[in-house]
Amino acid sequence: MPAAAAFEVTVPATSANLGAGYDSFGLALDLRDEVTASLCVEPVDPVRCVEVEGEGEGSLPGDRSHLVHRIASTVLAERGLADLADRLLLHCLNRIPQSRGMGSSASAVVAGISIADALSAGAGLPEPPAAEKLAWATRFEGHPDNAAPALYGGVSVSYADAQGRPQSASIPVDPRVSAALVIPSARLDTAVARSLIPATVPHAQAAANSAVAGLFVHAISSAPELLFDATADRLHQEFRRPAMPEALARVDALRAAGLAAVVSGAGPTVLVLGTGGDLAERTAAALPGDDARVRGAQISEAGATTTALSPAPGAV
Structure with missing residues (x-):
């Protein structure tokens, strides 16, 4: 079908919480x-x-209910450009494992917003x-921890300002730091993982977590x-153990080996942060016989x- 314009959007995988955050x-x-x-040119x-x-x-759906198309359509409609969504055709090349705690939904949301912006x-x-953009992404995602790095890259700390609006600040990253991912074949719905976290925790526990x-x-x-x-968590991971016992067993084994391992987002992927070109090898060595895939990452x-x-100024 003839196109008036075409462009490519790329969005990174993300890992949220990072232990205490x-x-x-x-x-x-x-x-x-x-x-x-x-x-x-035509619908x-x-x-x-x-x-x-x-x-x-x-x-995944191939119609307008697909998350990327749905987000783009919603944003365009609120800007008075709903007719453009009727003419939008998408090809999604997905590399981010889904329902594994690596921000696949945040990536789709940010892709939809980026398409609407273009x-x-x-x-x-x-x-x-x-x-x-962060407000849009937070509206669709529910919280900004994955949305902010998907939008801006790097490491970020997200929060709500005095008016309750989502904000994000970038944290500089020591160039020596890299990551390793332990990606299982099992999936976990984020809503299930979040449902296990209690509404309140003891003050001392919260204070210790703030320090970390x-x-x-x-x-x-x-x-x-x-x-x-700096990655010892006291707020969420242990409460989620019933939903992902294998992931938390991996975290236990990796931390016993001295590696800074945390559950990635809602899991069940495990993220390891550290230094050295052999971080992925050390991660795999601490999990002998485990069938999860270990991948080095930056x-x-x-x-x-x-x-x-295909630039087409004024074509839209």
Whole structure:
């Protein structure tokens, strides 16, 4: 079908919480989903407007209910550009494992917002400020810990300001720090994992967690030798053990080996932070006989990117 414009959006995988930073800390990883968006000249078939390749192929919807298309359509409609969504055709190349705690839904949400932003720019609307993009992403995701690094890259701490608006601040990353991921075949629904966390915890427990969260900022930015102590969580991981006993057993084994291991997001993937080019090898060695996939990773300084494939100024 003829296209008036086309562009590619890439969004990184993310890992949230990072131990003590529940619903606040997050980082971007060098594993990216890609979405090719084409704005067709005529409306497209609404039940065949999304093609999925890779993760989720054969199970994710190919109609306008697909998360990326749905987010783009919602944003466009609120900007008075609903007609553009009728002409939107997507090809999604998914590399981020889904329902594993690696931010696949945040990636899809940010991709949808980025597509809407590109189409809005083609229609002559100004580029929205970063805070507006984070507000959109938080609205759809529910909290900003994955959304912020998906948008901006790097390591971030997200919070609500005095007016309750989501905000995010970037944390510098010591160049020696890298990561390893222990990715199981099992999946876990985020809602299930969150449902196990109690509404309140003892004051002493919260105070101890606050101290570790503060230490993490120092460790990730300039003292990676402290990452083991800086990733000890007291707010959420242990409560989730019934839903992911294998993931927490991996965390236990890795920490017993001296590695700074945490549950990645809602799990069941495990994230290890550390230094040295052999971090993935040391991670695998601490889990003998485990059938989960161990993958080395780098923290990605780049967040979501948008690249024009067929510039067509004024075509929209």
